Amino acid sequence: MNKNLWVPILLIVLGIGILFHNLININLVFFMVPIIIMIIISFIFRNSLKLHINKYILKNGIFQIVYDNTCVCGVAMKITGKIEPTSNKNDIEKELKDFINAIARKDSEFKFTIFTIVEKNKVGSSIIIYKILENSADTGLDSFMEEVNNLLVLAKAIAPHLEFKVVQPSKNVLPIPMTFGNYPFLTVSEITYTNPINSNNIVSEDFDVEIGEATNGTVTSKVGIRVKDITRHIGIFGSTGSGKTNTAILLASQLHTKGVKVIILDWHGEYAQFLKNDFRVYDEETIVKINPLHLIDLDVEDTVDIIGDVLQLTDPQRFLLYTILLKLKSYRKFSINQLLEVINNIEDTSYWMRDVKYALLRKIFILFIPTASKLFSTIDEISLNEFPDYLMTSTIINLGFISNLKLRKLYSLFLIKLIVESYIRYKITQQTLVILDEAQNYFNKEGNEFIDRLASEIRKYNIGLCFITQSPSLLSQNVLKNTNIKIIHSIKSDIDKKAIRDTLSLDERLTQSLDKLDVGEAVISAPNLKVPIIIKIKKMS
Numbered sequence: 001m002n003k004n005l006w007v008p009i010l011l012i013v014l015g016i017g018i019l020f021h022n023l024i025n026i027n028l029v030f031f032m033v034p035i036i037i038m039i040i041i042s043f044i045f046r047n048s049l050k051l052h053i054n055k056y057i058l059k060n061g062i063f064q065i066v067y068d069n070t071c072v073c074g075v076a077m078k079i080t081g082k083i084e085p086t087s088n089k090n091d092i093e094k095e096l097k098d099f100i101n102a103i104a105r106k107d108s109e110f111k112f113t114i115f116t117i118v119e120k121n122k123v124g125s126s127i128i129i130y131k132i133l134e135n136s137a138d139t140g141l142d143s144f145m146e147e148v149n150n151l152l153v154l155a156k157a158i159a160p161h162l163e164f165k166v167v168q169p170s171k172n173v174l175p176i177p178m179t180f181g182n183y184p185f186l187t188v189s190e191i192t193y194t195n196p197i198n199s200n201n202i203v204s205e206d207f208d209v210e211i212g213e214a215t216n217g218t219v220t221s222k223v224g225i226r227v228k229d230i231t232r233h234i235g236i237f238g239s240t241g242s243g244k245t246n247t248a249i250l251l252a253s254q255l256h257t258k259g260v261k262v263i264i265l266d267w268h269g270e271y272a273q274f275l276k277n278d279f280r281v282y283d284e285e286t287i288v289k290i291n292p293l294h295l296i297d298l299d300v301e302d303t304v305d306i307i308g309d310v311l312q313l314t315d316p317q318r319f320l321l322y323t324i325l326l327k328l329k330s331y332r333k334f335s336i337n338q339l340l341e342v343i344n345n346i347e348d349t350s351y352w353m354r355d356v357k358y359a360l361l362r363k364i365f366i367l368f369i370p371t372a373s374k375l376f377s378t379i380d381e382i383s384l385n386e387f388p389d390y391l392m393t394s395t396i397i398n399l400g401f402i403s404n405l406k407l408r409k410l411y412s413l414f415l416i417k418l419i420v421e422s423y424i425r426y427k428i429t430q431q432t433l434v435i436l437d438e439a440q441n442y443f444n445k446e447g448n449e450f451i452d453r454l455a456s457e458i459r460k461y462n463i464g465l466c467f468i469t470q471s472p473s474l475l476s477q478n479v480l481k482n483t484n485i486k487i488i489h490s491i492k493s494d495i496d497k498k499a500i501r502d503t504l505s506l507d508e509r510l511t512q513s514l515d516k517l518d519v520g521e522a523v524i525s526a527p528n529l530k531v532p533i534i535i536k537i538k539k540m541s
Contacts, residue, residue, distance in 0.1 A: 061166035062144070073144050074130030077164040079114075095159035102158055103151065110147050113176065127164065206528050209254040211247070211487075212535040223535045225485055225526050227258055230433050231459045232527065233482050234466040235475075237500065238489025243520040247487055248435060248468055249274045249540050252394070260431045262394040263419065265412050267438035269400030274540065276396075283398040289377045290414050292367070294384050296329045298421045305450045306413045310406055311363045312444060316356045320346070321364070336368040371404055375411045388422045409441060413450060420454065423461045432463050439467035440474040447476035455482040473499040486525045487537075490517040506532060 057064040065072045081092040103112055109131055116125045129151065131144055155164055207224030214223050234251070238244045249271065252262045256278055264271050264279070272281045282288055295303045303325060308318045327342045343361060348354045367376065382390060397415065402408040416434060423432070442448055455465060455478060467475060467483060473495045480503040488504075491497050491514045501511045504525055510532060514523065520539065525532040 058168065061168070063169050071133040072130055073133050074128055075144075075148055076126055076128050076167055076169045078124065078126045078167050080163040080165060082161045082163055092159075092161050095162055099155055099159040099162065102154060108147065110144075126167065128169075208258055209251070210538070211250060211254070211524075212522070212537040214533050214535045223524060223529075223533070226528050227255065227260060227431065229485060229527050230255065230260065230466075231431065231462060231464040232484035233455060233459075233464050233479075234433070234485040234487070235472065235480065235483035236466065236468045236487045236489075237470070237472045237491060237496070238522070239470055239492050241519065242489035242491075242517070243522070243537055244468055244470070244489055245270060246520065246540050247489070247522065247537050248437070248466070250538055251466070252433075252435060253278065253540070255433060256394045260394075260433055261391070262433050262435065263391060264396045264435045265415065265437060266396050266398050266400065267408070267441065269398045271396050271437070272398060275394075278394065280393055280395045281398065282390075282395065284374070284401040287374060288382055288387075288390055288397070288415070290375060290382075290411070290418065291378050292376055292414075293329065293378060295414060295417060296325050298384075298417070300325050300329070302417055302450060305453075306410065306417065307364065309444065309446070309448045309450060310410050310413065311366070312446075313360065313363065314356075316352075317360045317363070320356055320360050324360075336365075339364070339368070366404065366407055367410075369404070369407070371402060372407055375402070375407070384418070384422065384425070387418055388426055388428060391419065391422075405441065412436070413442065416454070417450070420458055420461065420463060423463060429462055433466055434463060435466040435468065437468050439469040440471045443474055443476060443479075447478070452476055452478045455479050472496050475499075477503070484527055486523075486532075488514065488523040488525075489521070490515060490519070504532065510534075 062073065062075050079096070100114070111130055113128045113130070114125055115128065116123065129148060131147070133144075152164060155162055205222075206226065208227045210222050210224040212223050214221050236244050236247050236251075248264075252264060252271070252275060256262050262279070264275075266272070269283070272279075272283070292303075300322060304318055304322050307313065307321060313321060323346070324339065324342050327345075328338060331338055331342075339361075343357055346353075346357060348357070366372065399408050399412060402411060419432075419434065422428065436442060442451060451465075458465070467479060469475060471493070472480060472491075473493070480499065486500070486504060488500055491500065497511055497514050500506060500514070501508075506523075510523060513534070517523070517534070520537050522535060522537055523532050524535050
């Protein structure tokens with residue numbers, strides 16, 4: 001009889017007994033009623049599960065759960081797909097199905113359960129292999145481990161692009177359904193990129209500066225870049241905390257020891273504490289003062305481009321600024337009074353011209369605020385022929401004390417202009433790398449004409465630029481395309497990943513791995529590497 005009918009039947013019997021209690025001995029009623037009530041209560045709570053776990057042991061990734069004289073032994077492994085240049089995600093899905101079908105056909109005392117967890121922005125699968133043992137004796141564990149090893153051998157044969165990694169079980173307690181549907185959900189969401197470093201000499205030993213190691217799990221190779229390639233420009237990209245600063249410090253230190261002059265424009269003032277023993281440091285107390293008239297003498301057009309990009313001047317304002325700078329050049333003075341005099345002498349031919357004049361004055365007034373007087377001077381400034389002496393060795397220029405961001409940007413770009421011009425004028429041949437930390441700050445939505453032009457032209461003067469940013473999509477396309485060495489740490493933003501993929505011609509598999517890189521890991525692309533690969537960057541002590 002169906003057990004679910006017992007309760008209704010007992011209730012009916014009790015009801016009949018109450019109705020006909022006059023015909024039944026009262027003592028018999030008092031005797032039967034408690035018994036019937038106890039039976040009803042037991043049926044009400046018969047489905048309540050009381051599981052008393054006597055022992056839970058976790059050792060070497062194997063768990064043992066002892067409860068009610070039963071011992072369950074098992075291991076949990078996460079399922080990860082491995083991507084190689086010759087495989088794709090469809091191959092991995094097929095391999096997973098083939099593997100599951102193979103273990104489903106096995107005649108085994110072991111049970112296999114695959115869990116897929118769905119969380120915000122994440123889907124992942126794990127497999128649990130377990131067996132119910134008569135006791136927790138070592139003989140049971142030995143046979144269990146033998147089965148696990150056999151499973152891993154089978155996986156390598158059927159699913160070479162799947163990796164089963166033992167993980168620690170969760171402490172959460174969840175019931176497993178007693179019945180299952182007839183449609184299996186089999187997917188691998190976590191994909192890792194396997195470096196093809198042992199094929200066709202993809203990782204070249206032709207490098208001067210070692211920056212890390214690449215491994216495919218079997219072979220480990222040292223990876224680096226060539227000094228001669230740094231003038232083709234470098235890009236170091238990655239989210240906050242991904243390891244960009246460590247990479248930049250490592251690169252600066254290694255290049256310095258190789259005789260390369262490294263000039264760091266330190267946006268936040270972070271580098272001196274790591275490199276002060278080998279680098280000259282300029283800060284608020286020892287800052288290099290610039291004479292704006294030197295810039296005008298060198299190239300009025302570039303000066304207008306720099307000021308125009310930073311202050312976002314309109315075309316009419318740029319033209320008027322060009323006229324003003326030529327006048328100041330002839331006067332050999334650069335002060336607010338001289339500027340006002342020049343502007344007042346420009347005739348207001350229309351209301352439009354007057355609006356342009358005063359709009360320009362409001363914007364360029366930043367060059368004459370008190371902070372600017374610490375940076376720009378026509379009295380105690382460094383002359384152009386002295387400028388190379390201040391940068392004779394590797395140098396850090398701390399910009400963090402300049403609170404006004406537009407002024408910080410202007411000063412940095414003026415420095416770059418003077419560096420380039422001094423190399424051209426005095427025919428300096430020493431190889432030099434200029435590092436622009438937080439490089440996105442040098443660009444606006446229209447880009448930066450001055451830096452775009454530099455990236456295309458300064459290689460012939462033995463100068464390379466290194467752009468460090470958490471947002472490569474904010475750099476201009478011209479700059480991204482002109483960085484021939486790219487070191488890409490973890491990137492979360494889809495817009496930034498697209499910018500990297502488009503400029504690097506990165507395949508979809510490697511692009512998808514960018515947000516899964518650990519701290520210190522990076523994808524590197526360089527002229528001495530045949531294809532981009534994932535490396536672990538050396539940690540600076």
